[in-house]
Amino acid sequence: MYRLVLVRHGESEWNKSNLFTGWTDVDLSAKGAKEAKDAGILLKEGKFVFDVAYTSYLKRAIKTLYYILDAMNLLWIPVHKTWQLNERHYGALQGLSKLTTAQQYGEDQVMLWRRSFDVLPPSLNQEDERYPRNDPKYRDVPDSQIPLTESLKETIVRVQDYWDREIKPQILAGKNVVIAAHGNSLRALVKYLENLSNEEIVDVNIPTGTPLVYTLDENLKPVEKYYLGSDQKVEHKIRKAADPDKILE
Numbered sequence: 001m002y003r004l005v006l007v008r009h010g011e012s013e014w015n016k017s018n019l020f021t022g023w024t025d026v027d028l029s030a031k032g033a034k035e036a037k038d039a040g041i042l043l044k045e046g047k048f049v050f051d052v053a054y055t056s057y058l059k060r061a062i063k064t065l066y067y068i069l070d071a072m073n074l075l076w077i078p079v080h081k082t083w084q085l086n087e088r089h090y091g092a093l094q095g096l097s098k099l100t101t102a103q104q105y106g107e108d109q110v111m112l113w114r115r116s117f118d119v120l121p122p123s124l125n126q127e128d129e130r131y132p133r134n135d136p137k138y139r140d141v142p143d144s145q146i147p148l149t150e151s152l153k154e155t156i157v158r159v160q161d162y163w164d165r166e167i168k169p170q171i172l173a174g175k176n177v178v179i180a181a182h183g184n185s186l187r188a189l190v191k192y193l194e195n196l197s198n199e200e201i202v203d204v205n206i207p208t209g210t211p212l213v214y215t216l217d218e219n220l221k222p223v224e225k226y227y228l229g230s231d232q233k234v235e236h237k238i239r240k241a242a243d244p245d246k247i248l249e
C-alpha cells in the first residue's frame, strides 16, 4: 500500500474576489496563507512525513507547499515544479468576474465552462498579453503545448503525462509524495486515479488548503480517500469551491 497527499492551494486573491484565474499568477490572500499553514499543522499532527514534493509554476501553489513543509519541518526535501501541474488555462475568461459572467451568459453556460469535461472556455489569441508565451516561466515549453484555453480534457493529458513520467515511479519506489496544485489540475488527477466517468467528474469540487489523503494499492488504484480536518469545515469548503457566489462566510 502507498499513501499520496494532494492539496489545492489556499484561497488566492482572485478566489477572494471571485475572478476566473487559470494561469494568472496571483498570490495567496492572508486567509489562504493561514489555510496553508493550518494544513501543515494538521499533517504534522497526523504524523505524515513526505520524501518528495511536486507543485506548479504558480506562486499560490508554491507558497502553499512551502507553508505546509515549513509547518512540518520538511523544507529540506526535494521540491519539483512543473507547468504541467498548473491550473487549467481559463482562456479569455481569465480576469473576468464569475458572477458578472454568469449574469451575462447564464449560470448554465458558466457551469459548463467551469465543470464540464470537454467544453472549452473562449480562447485567447496569440496577440493577447495573457498569452503564456509572453511569460519567461514558460520559455522551455514547446509552442505546441502552450495553451490558449483548456477544458478538463486537455488538462488531463498534461497532468497524466507528468504523473506517469515523474510522480508514479517515485511512489512505486516507496517515496511519500505530496502534490500542491490547483482545483482543476487536481480534478484532472482525481479523475484519472479514481477512473471517474466524464459525468462523475462534473460534481467533484476540491476545497482550498485541505489535504486530501489517498491510500493506493500496488497498482496505484485508490482503496481509501479522505480529507483531513473537521467534516463540517471540509463540507463548507467543498460547497464554496462548487459555488463561491452562494456561500456567505
Ligand SMILES: O=C(O)[C@H](O)COP(=O)(O)O
Pocket: 019, 020, 021, 022, 023, 087, 090, 114, 115, 182, 183, 184, 241
Ligand atoms: O482558475 C480559477 O478560477 C480557480 O482556480 C478555479 O476555478 P473554478 O472553480 O471556477 O474552476
